[in-house]
Amino acid sequence: MAGGGEGATVGVRIHPARRLPDFLQSVNLKYVKLGYHYLISHLITLCLVPIMAIIIIEASQMNPDDVRQLWLHLQYNLVTVITCSAFLVFGSTVYIMTRPRPVYLVDYSCYRPPESLKAPYERFMKHSRLTGDFDESSLEFQRKILERSGLGDETYVPEAMHSIPPNPSMQAARAEAEEVMYGALDKLFANTSVKPKEIGVLVVNCSLFNPTPSLSAMIVNKYKLRGNVKSFNLGGMGCSAGVIAIDLAKDMLQVHRNTYAVVVSTENITQNWYFGNKKSMLIPNCLFRVGGAAVLLSNKSKDRRRAKYKLVHVVRTHKGADDKAFRCVYQEQDDVGKTGVSLSKDLMAIAGGALKTNITTLGPLVLPISEQLLFFATLVIKKLFKKNVKPYIPDFKLAFDHFCIHAGGRAVIDELEKNLQLLPEHVEASRMTLHRFGNTSSSSIWYELAYIEAKGRMRSGNRVWQIAFGSGFKCNSAVWQALRNVRPSRNGPWEDCIDRYPVEVVS
Template structure:
């Protein structure tokens, strides 16, 4: 069968002469000059206060060196006469500093995280996927052809994973097999995390689990408490029905809990369950998730203990959540329902990409002032004034978020989602590389995909101390959520990094 061409970005040793049209050197040089002009402007505005203070500091230093003994004695006597004022100011300063230290939000550190890597026998190449779809007998010829085309254009590779229940002939979607999938992925991720951090499960005081479509009783969080014998007073939360952006929501909830409960750990587990949510019908909009969603899970360990700072990987800076549920089109663009034949599945609307763009715009409007340098905010403000007040006919200025972030982890929801983000944020191929490669290697693993992308960046050795990471995810409802992290140190890939044995094969060029 015809498939998308996937090949490593490697240069051939053979030399091939290809006649190309001459480059437009003036345009190239103009672009280079414009780039350096903008970088110079950015540097000037960022350090404007320092540049203005330098002359003042120099003048003060010169005057200080010219003070004689008599001037120093006069200054000392002047302070003695105003001893009460000086004492009062000092006391107020100490009280204010102490109050600030006691009431400020406590830093939240990401000690480590783990992404589950399924066993090799769960891989589902295109051919296996199509053969099993035919054997199941639930799909007509039109649906089979539709799924084949989606697979070829999806950006998924030949090594993604499906649960064991869907490899069986016939498929075995039951409560028992769904529990088995949940235990396999969650316990696998948590086991690796506990091994790498050497944290005693009894020291975990907060547990947040998110899984949209599988909600058994007892809950998934209770399943984890039982497995690892977590302590009796642990604060547990089980988030359901919140879509692919629930991983960021879970981090936000854990962060809030860590402000209340001091000196403890929070365990966040993000996953999705496919076994009972495979669609066995012929409605086209509900067949797309079958082609995109794959097995995955991430376990994240957070801490508010200052003693964990030196061994942690990241510090949480911001979480911004946007809910678009007030709009009916956005609310129904990712919708679980039954088709006319009674088959349950998740329907993806044709309006999904326009909803993503609208939710993204709202989210970055809030996020921008928190992360963008003053130079970008000034350009945005001047553009706004020119358009709204002076009525100039100019395009709205899109802030350059590449000035605020070093790495981007865009939810690998599908090739179209990544393309939309690349276009709207004017990102480069390298910026979206972690997302495209995660989609290719692991598929859409729902809320855990942003962690596989972060693991890819680490495996490539690109994460340096002080680097900022933007995790952004979209989910049903409709929601757009962002988390911003700063690397506490230069991060090396962990022993359990899911990319360890294959990262040298990436990036892969995908031709459709």
């Protein structure tokens, strides 16, 4: 799946005398770029300082007669002053009344399955062999995928998959959904002291399991939500649906005043395990694991004091108009009628194209002006002078302090680390989430955020970029800003194991 190029440098030694000048050159370039970034970012301030100094000097040299003349001039133009003041007040009022309401993330919780549902590598392979559904070629394929996947021995699969033979019934799928959703919501309500009756908006996303009544109706029934709750159930939207759900909740909070919105992101494995031998449909069995998250959003101004984050931007990209992108993650039946999700070999290339489109929109919203100027300059040189200039890749590390890349697989994380020129510490949360919990679909970005908090790295003012990919094909981004130094919530998913991380993932 990934890491195929890592062995290329093994055994190659670089002489220290040759390596030192390269190192010094990279250090010099680094500080030149930092100096440029600082200069451009503070250009207005640096220009205003001498202007303000001149104004202060001139004002200090004014004599009393000049001041008296200025006051008389203002008195004679009282009507003008009042008119301007009225326009200023009116304009300010209109702006305050029509501006978007801030959306606060009060808290969130991630579901932690019981120890009995753990699926270590050896047990996974033993059960796969005992089911009798897989031939030797398929078993060997799964073994290789697991070895390279980046998953550890503590990930979870649902109860039905622990049975021999497996029991993927509707009843078992409902039981998995209830355990995950209610487990996350119980913790959320306990940690925030918010009563279910206070919830005005409910958004649930689960791609592959859509029973009747819906998952959102199951939550309404369980917690006895009020009759006028605005509930939504999103299905078939893939691993990026968590950001879509946040975007929908944000839009609803612009319309409905003084209320809470709850977003529940999960996936259901029980009825979507593949029991065939088509290689492209076996990969999800190896990567997807049990998980879910519940998020509490608010548009109440009083909640700003206790909220963890403020939502800054949501940018969504959809490549479904392209046939190859549309079919690269596709639920279908194989040649013998067994249903599964097929992953195309073009998946990473399509994901790269979707990412490029997404950051083209996101970049101007978040990047400092210094990076935007460099990007624009290379574009002008390429277009006007027909120069074969390598496209400038903006440094998103100047815009964000933390990155939550969907833990879809090791290849996904490797590709984004390379393309965005990130450092190992920037993708640590994604790699460790994949190792500890596997691919939990749309909820993975919340396990990653919980990891950053558990490590004590989230400081007031820090910006977080959550980025996820999903079938369709979609690439979606959410940007959050920390409102305080954020500490992990009670009963977090990393509470009893954070001291063991990060671990070294075997290639």
